[in-house]
Amino acid sequence: MTGKTQTIPIQYFFPGPAYVRPEILAQMARPQIPHRSKEFCAIHLDICQILTDLFSQRGTWLVVTASSTYMMEACFHNTTPTRILALVNGAFAERWARIAHFFCNDVVELRAALGEVFSPAAISKILQEKKFSHILITHSETSTGALNPLAQLCQTIRQKSDALICVDAVSSLGGVAIDFTSIDFLFAGVQKAMALPPGITLTYLSDRYLEMAQAVPAKSFYFDLAMTLQKAKDGYTQTTPSAPHFFALQKQLHDMKEEGLANRLKRHLAMLQQTEAWVAGQELGYFTKHPAPTVSCLEFAKSQELVQDLRNQGFTIGGGYGELGARTFRIAHMGDVGVSDLNFLLDKMSQIIDDKYKF
Ligand SMILES: Cc1ncc(COP(=O)(O)O)c(C=O)c1O
Numbered sequence: 125m126t127g128k129t130q131t132i133p134i135q136y137f138f139p140g141p142a143y144v145r146p147e148i149l150a151q152m153a154r155p156q157i158p159h160r161s162k163e164f165c166a167i168h169l170d171i172c173q174i175l176t177d178l179f180s181q182r183g184t185w186l187v188v189t190a191s192s193t194y195m196m197e198a199c200f201h202n203t204t205p206t207r208i209l210a211l212v213n214g215a216f217a218e219r220w221a222r223i224a225h226f227f228c229n230d231v232v233e234l235r236a237a238l239g240e241v242f243s244p245a246a247i248s249k250i251l252q253e254k255k256f257s258h259i260l261i262t263h264s265e266t267s268t269g270a271l272n273p274l275a276q277l278c279q280t281i282r283q284k285s286d287a288l289i290c291v292d293a294v295s296s297l298g299g300v301a302i303d304f305t306s307i308d309f310l311f312a313g314v315q316k317a318m319a320l321p322p323g324i325t326l327t328y329l330s331d332r333y334l335e336m337a338q339a340v341p342a343k344s345f346y347f348d349l350a351m352t353l354q355k356a357k358d359g360y361t362q363t364t365p366s367a368p369h370f371f372a373l374q375k376q377l378h379d380m381k382e383e384g385l386a387n388r389l390k391r392h393l394a395m396l397q398q399t400e401a402w403v404a405g406q407e408l409g410y411f412t413k414h415p416a417p418t419v420s421c422l423e424f425a426k427s428q429e430l431v432q433d434l435r436n437q438g439f440t441i442g443g444g445y446g447e448l449g450a451r452t453f454r455i456a457h458m459g460d461v462g463v464s465d466l467n468f469l470l471d472k473m474s475q476i477i478d479d480k481y482k483f
Contacts, residue, residue: 133468139266139419139442139456140295141315141322144372148320151375152368159367165359167374172356174377175326178385179297180304184334186327186352187373189366192294194347195311195325196220199258199290200227201347202337206257209234209250209287211242211272214265215446220292224260232256238448239412239421241272244280251280256287264296266316267445269421269454270412271300278306288333297326298380299392299418299458308333314369317392317418319459320376324369329353392417395457395466402470406477411452418458426481427453433476439469 136143157163168187175185188194196219205228210221213236224231234250236242242261259281263274274296278289290309293302297310299317304310308330315322329337329349337350345351352362380388396417403410403422411421421444424430431443431453444452457466 134461134465135439135469137439137441137456137461137466137469139316139454139458140313142317142319142456142459143461144319144321145460147379148372148376151372152321154368154371157367159361159365164365164367164370167370168356168359168361168365171370171374171377174374174381175328178377178381179302180328182304183331184329184353186329186349186356187361187365187370188325188327188352189323189361189363189369190325191322192292192311192313192325193219193223195327196223196292197226198327198347198349199309199311200224201344202340202349203288203333204257204336204340206230207232207255208258208260209254209256210260211247211262211277212236213240213242213268213270213272214238214262215267216265216292216294217260217262220260220262224258228257239268239270239414241270241412241414242277244273244276247277247280248284251284256285258290259285259287260290260292262292263302264293264300264416264418266295266419266454267421267448268412269410269416269419270414271296271416272414275303278303282306288336295416295418295458298388300416301389304328314373314376316456317458318373318376320369320372323366324373389417391462392458394463395461396420398463398466399455399457399470402474406474407482411448418456420455420457421448421452422455423452425451427451430473430476430481433480434469434472437472437476439472441469 172185207230208224208228210233212233288308293310293312295316297312310328314320314324342348399420442454
């Protein structure tokens with residue numbers, strides 16, 4: 125795990141903001157520096173370089189002091205949407221579709237039941253019927269714990285369409301493998317598998333997206349990604365950034381490089397398998413048949429009580445999201461928690477369930 129120094133088990137498994145190591149929090153307590161100083165620009169440029177090295181090997185990364193929803197909007201401000209296909213299978217995908225309607229009067233919402241994901245065949249079918257300028261995919265739907273088969277969907281789309289492929293990777297970047305080959309726009313707030321405090325969103329733009337953004341007349345100052353990038357080339361930001369987040373992000377990326385992305389992804393898969401094995405021994409089930417390596421959403425009739433029982437014992441897990449609130453709970457096994465931390469939680473949960481919920 126990323127340079128972990130903590131020896132007592134972590135007891136925080138909330139699906140965002142996820143657990144943050146003390147070493148990272150300490151970075152945020154460093155004294156302020158002016159954001160137009162050489163020191164800040166060097167940090168910013170270093171971050172963008174590591175993001176490319178670690179994740180995409182291509183394209184351009186932007187680091188913006190904003191939450192992920194900012195990028196759901198910015199995606200459209202900088203291009204000309206004529207017909208948008210939104211793949212909707214949960215609350216966050218729903219949010220992006222809702223935003224799309226502000227920017228385009230031809231939004232097609234392809235829906236799947238909560239917990240379900242989209243098949244390449246379903247995408248193929250709709251692409252035969254209609255042409256789209258943008259296709260929106262939520263990689264890991266944090267509200268249900270379902271992981272869309274992103275690589276297969278992208279491959280199918282690219283064979284049949286030149287639509288911009290736009291991806292919400294909020295609860296996958298840093299915890300799930302992502303093939304950037306066909307992706308045009310991808311964003312991820314850092315408070316999930318990147319294991320940082322919320323407040324920064326990382327965004328990948330393909331060269332194609334960027335060319336479009338540069339050609340489209342600016343419709344906004346705050347959301348103008350072409351201008352943001354122009355400044356970022358020299359390490360500057362368009363508006364005053366949260367420098368403490370940049371300090372923390374730089375350290376985290378260096379630590380992730382040291383851990384190795386492949387090892388990090390393996391650790392996430394191991395934690396998913398560990399949770400699946402535990403669930404198999406309980407009278408519990410996954411809400412989805414397509415669980416993400418970062419978050420497990422489990423069905424349990426007394427989920428709210430269980431979350432509180434754990435809270436009373438010093439553990440934090442997530443309740444169900446939105447309409448799933450009363451019948452599911454979520455365990456975030458992402459970011460900088462590890463197998464032994466998760467064991468500690470799962471043992472405690474077995475104990476509580478045996479004592480209180482088994483008759
Ligand atoms: C998949 C997904 N997309 C988007 C968001 C929205 O992020 P924010 O609240 O940081 O704007 C979240 C937040 O949990 C999320 O999990």
